[in-house]
Each structure stands twice: as C-alpha cells, then as structure tokens.
Amino acid sequence: MVVQRDFSGEDKQRDGLEYLKKYTAAHAERFGVPPLCMVHSFGCQQNVSDGERLLGALAEAGFEPTDDYKIAQLLIFNTCAVRENAEDKVRGVVGDLKKFKEQHPDVILGICGCMAQEKKSAERLLSTYGQIDLIFGTFANGELYAMLAELLKNRGRILNIEEKPTDPDAPFTQLRKSSYSAFLPIMYGCNNFCTYCIVPYVRGRERSRSPESVEAEVRQLVADGYKEIMLLGQNVNSYSYGFPELLRRLNGIEGDFRIRFMSSHPKDASRELIDTIIGCEKVCKHLHLALQSGSDRILKAMNRRYTHEDFWKIVEYARSKRPDFSFSTDIIVGFPGETYEEFCETKEFVKKVKFDNIYSFVYSPRSGTKAAELDDPVSEKQKGLWLRELLLENREVASEWMKRFVGRTCRVLVDGAGKEQETLTGHNDENIIVNFSGDESLIGKFCDVRITDSMNWAVKGELVL
Numbered sequence: 001m002v003v004q005r006d007f008s009g010e011d012k013q014r015d016g017l018e019y020l021k022k023y024t025a026a027h028a029e030r031f032g033v034p035p036l037c038m039v040h041s042f043g044c045q046q047n048v049s050d051g052e053r054l055l056g057a058l059a060e061a062g063f064e065p066t067d068d069y070k071i072a073q074l075l076i077f078n079t080c081a082v083r084e085n086a087e088d089k090v091r092g093v094v095g096d097l098k099k100f101k102e103q104h105p106d107v108i109l110g111i112c113g114c115m116a117q118e119k120k121s122a123e124r125l126l127s128t129y130g131q132i133d134l135i136f137g138t139f140a141n142g143e144l145y146a147m148l149a150e151l152l153k154n155r156g157r158i159l160n161i162e163e164k165p166t167d168p169d170a171p172f173t174q175l176r177k178s179s180y181s182a183f184l185p186i187m188y189g190c191n192n193f194c195t196y197c198i199v200p201y202v203r204g205r206e207r208s209r210s211p212e213s214v215e216a217e218v219r220q221l222v223a224d225g226y227k228e229i230m231l232l233g234q235n236v237n238s239y240s241y242g243f244p245e246l247l248r249r250l251n252g253i254e255g256d257f258r259i260r261f262m263s264s265h266p267k268d269a270s271r272e273l274i275d276t277i278i279g280c281e282k283v284c285k286h287l288h289l290a291l292q293s294g295s296d297r298i299l300k301a302m303n304r305r306y307t308h309e310d311f312w313k314i315v316e317y318a319r320s321k322r323p324d325f326s327f328s329t330d331i332i333v334g335f336p337g338e339t340y341e342e343f344c345e346t347k348e349f350v351k352k353v354k355f356d357n358i359y360s361f362v363y364s365p366r367s368g369t370k371a372a373e374l375d376d377p378v379s380e381k382q383k384g385l386w387l388r389e390l391l392l393e394n395r396e397v398a399s400e401w402m403k404r405f406v407g408r409t410c411r412v413l414v415d416g417a418g419k420e421q422e423t424l425t426g427h428n429d430e431n432i433i434v435n436f437s438g439d440e441s442l443i444g445k446f447c448d449v450r451i452t453d454s455m456n457w458a459v460k461g462e463l464v465l
C-alpha cells in the first residue's frame with residue numbers, strides 16, 4: 001500500500017520525533033547499540049548539505065551514522081537529477097539493493113532529493129523497485145520524523161513529493177562530515193529557468209535565508225573551529241538581501257577562516273561583487289561563473305540572458321583590478337541544434353578567458369524542460385568528441401596560465417593526504433589544487449606553501465615553515 005498523506009506541520013514532527021526517540025532508545029537497550037543510519041548524497045554541494053541536515057535530524061532522534069549500508073537499519077539515498085547519468089547511478093544502486101532488502105526486510109530504504117521530487121521519476125522508481133519504502137522530495141526533508149514514525153508503526157510505502165511552501169529560516173541541526181570546511185546554504189531554489197535545466201522544477205522558487213541567521217551560523221562555525229565556509233545558492237547574486245553586503249558582513253566576523261561561494265550567474269555578476277571579493281580579505285579571490293556556451297545564439301536558446309561580450313566585460317573588469325583573478329566555469333557541449341561552428345565559438349572564448357577550472361558536460365535532455373522538446377540532430381558520440389576537443393585544445397592555455405603561481409607563496413587549506421606517500425593536497429585562495437610534502441597532522445589547517453611547479457589543473461609546492 002502506498003501512503004500519500006500530508007506529513008507537514010510542527011505537531012506531526014514533534015510526535016514523530018518523540019516516537020523515534022523511544023524507538024532508538026528501545027533498540028539501544030535491546031542490542032546495546034543505537035540503530036545505525038546511512039545517508040548517501042549524490043549531486044551538488046546543496047544536496048550534500050541537505051544530506052548533512054538529514055543526518056543531523058536522525059542523530060537528534062537517536063540514530064547513529066554509518067557509511068556501511070550492510071549494517072544500517074535505515075538507508076537514505078539523496079539523489080540528483082541534473083543529467084541522465086546522475087539518475088542512472090541511483091537506479092543502479094537501488095537495483096543492487098534488491099537482494100539485500102529481501103534478506104533484511106526490516107531495513108528501511110528511502111529515496112529523496114531532486115530525482116525524488118520529479119513526479120515521473122519518483123513514480124517510476126516506486127513502481128520499478130519494490131524494495132523502496134519511502135520516496136520524499138526536496139520540499140519534504142523537514143517531514144522526516146513524521147514519515148519515519150509512520151513507516152515504523154504501520155510499514156507500507158510512502159510517496160511524499162508535493163511542492164509546498166518552506167521557511168528558509170526554519171531551524172535545523174546538521175551533522176557535517178568535515179570538521180574544518182562547511183557548506184552553508186544562503187538560499188534555496190532557482191528562478192532562472194535555463195531551458196536545459198531541471199533544477200527550478202525540483203527545487204522550487206528562490207527563497208533566501210535572512211542575513212542574521214546566516215551570520216549566526218557562520219559565527220558558530222568559526223567558534224567550532226571551521227576554517228572554510230562555502231556559501232551556497234544556485235545563483236547567490238540574486239540573494240534577496242544583497243549578496244555583496246552579506247559578504248562584507250561575514251568578512252567582518254573575527255577569526256581565522258575564509259569564505260567561498262557558488263554559483264554566480266553571469267547576468268547578475270556586478271562590478272560591486274568583484275570589488276567586494278577583492279576588498280574583503282577573508283573572501284577567496286575566485287569566481288565560479290558558469291559560461292555554458294560562447295555562442296550568443298546558443299546562450300539565447302538556453303535563456304541565459306547575457307552575451308559572451310557581457311561575460312567578457314566581467315572578466316576584463318576583474319582582471320583590470322587584479323590581473324591574475326581566478327575564474328572557473330561550467331560548459332554544456334551539444335545543446336540541441338548547436339552547430340560545430342557554434343561549438344568552436346565556445347572553444348575560442350574559453351581559451352580567451354583562461355579559466356582555472358572547467359566543468360564540462362554533454363547536454364542531457366531533461367523531461368519537462370523546454371530544451372528537451374527541441375530538435376537535436378547531433379549524435380551523443382559526436383558531442384562526446386567535441387567535449388574532448390574542448391578540453392584538449394584548452395590544455396596548453398590552461399597550463400600556461402597556471403604558471404603564474406610558480407614562485408609565489410600561497411595560503412593553503414589542507415584537505416587530505418595526496419596520492420603519493422607523505423604528500424598532502426589542499427586548495428589555495430584561488431581554489432587551485434596544491435600538492436606538497438607534509439605531515440598528516442596539517443589536515444584541516446592553513447599553511448603556507450611556496451609553489452615550485454605547475455601542471456594543467458593543479459600546482460606543486462614546498463611547505464614554508
């Protein structure tokens with residue numbers, strides 16, 4: 001039986017939480033350990049952050065997190081729908097769990113996130129995979145307690161994917177994986193409706209958190225020892241209370257930490273934003289600005305609302321103030337109807353801008369979006385070859401541009417062990433990967449590294465003691 005009840009309302013969450021606390025306490029008493037839960041997030045940082053909130057909520061109810069699905073009583077897969085291959089991954093994982101679920105019928109298997117929010121995908125998941133107990137969309141994350149309590153009491157299956165108003169300032173707890181780098185959403189949803197993109201359909205309209213609540217969270221994170229705060233939004237430039245103001249406000253918080261953010265939409269990237277980045281010492285000198293295409297005809301068909309010349313003006317302004325200003329970008333190759341000549345316009349423009357990092361994707365049709373209805377005569381294979389051409393042809397420009405760091409000393413936040421023995425890897429203020437020799441005790445700390453060599457998308461250096 002599939003339950004499609006309304007699980008919203010504070011009282012339902014309160015009752016649900018009380019029930020779950022009793023359930024986890026009884027489990028702990030009987031087995032000597034609390035029940036374990038696993039939340040696995042696919043997709044972007046926003047989704048990872050949502051996953052951390054779900055884990056936080058579960059921990060509050062008495063569950064203990066694990067990364068090993070084989071020992072968990074509750075499995076939640078927090079999905080992404082941005083491209084077909086992201087959805088394929090989820091179907092693969094859920095398919096693989098069929099046997100496991102048959103052997104462990106008491107384990108609860110839940111699917112949430114963007115793919116779950118998309119009605120057709122959710123219904124298909126539910127009808128194809130009998131092993132799924134619970135499907136809830138991005139608007140129902142705050143209803144987790146009520147849904148789980150219902151499942152534990154009455155079993156059955158739950159589908160909860162209605163779009164509904166949510167309060168961006170609603171309180172939450174979050175269990176972050178990293179103890180030094182934190183994702184912090186400042187807004188949710190998107191109003192832009194780029195014609196290829198599913199995000200506005202699965203995340204709803206833009207909702208901004210108040211600057212007070214963002215500031216309070218940053219202060220707490222800094223007090224807890226966090227060194228890097230990554231502000232998140234699909235387009236932070238349309239933050240309702242003014243994004244440059246927010247950056248200046250957060251820059252004023254005392255402590256040894258740095259501020260990153262993503263993403264910025266080029267149509268709203270202002271001179272004020274560039275001036276603020278350059279003027280605030282805690283804000284990283286890097287802008288992720290998704291170009292998508294260098295062809296004005298394709299940009300128009302994508303509903304991006306800027307031309308390549310508008311984009312260039314932002315780059316020119318930033319580099320007039322700081323010649324080595326770092327940009328990274330997203331590129332879609334093979335938008336419906338794109339010709340080879342139009343693709344070449346992208347290729348040439350990418351070389352002109354000199355990006356430090358390019359995230360490039362072959363266009364993937366998303367049902368329900370406008371672009372999915374357009375004629376698309378170029379084959380997937382051909383698009384794959386264009387993508388390779390873009391990256392290969394840009395390689396020389398990128399590695400030449402990376403050389404600007406050689407001889408400089410950069411402040412690096414150490415992310416973890418490098419590939420070779422006794423090496424470390426981290427990111428500098430420009431978001432460039434820096435590899436160097438050092439002790440693992442430096443992980444999660446800032447250190448100064450003198451850059452000695454550069455590669456295509458990373459640099460090597462020596463620790464300055």
Ligand code: SAM
Nearest residue numbers: 082196197234263290330331332361362363364
């Ligand atoms: N809001 C961000 C922005 O506009 O910069 C982008 C967020 S989206 C999750 C990340 C990237 O996925 C996009 O910039 C775009 O390059 C890519 N993307 C989105 N829809 C796609 C599709 N249908 N096919 C291929 N790539 C897509």
Ligand code: SF4
Nearest residue numbers: 190192193194197199
């Ligand atoms: Fe998608 Fe465009 Fe919104 Fe980014 S700005 S999430 S690409 S619709």
Ligand code: F3S
Nearest residue numbers: 043044080081082114
């Ligand atoms: Fe992110 Fe994927 Fe959703 S990129 S917003 S998790 S569709």
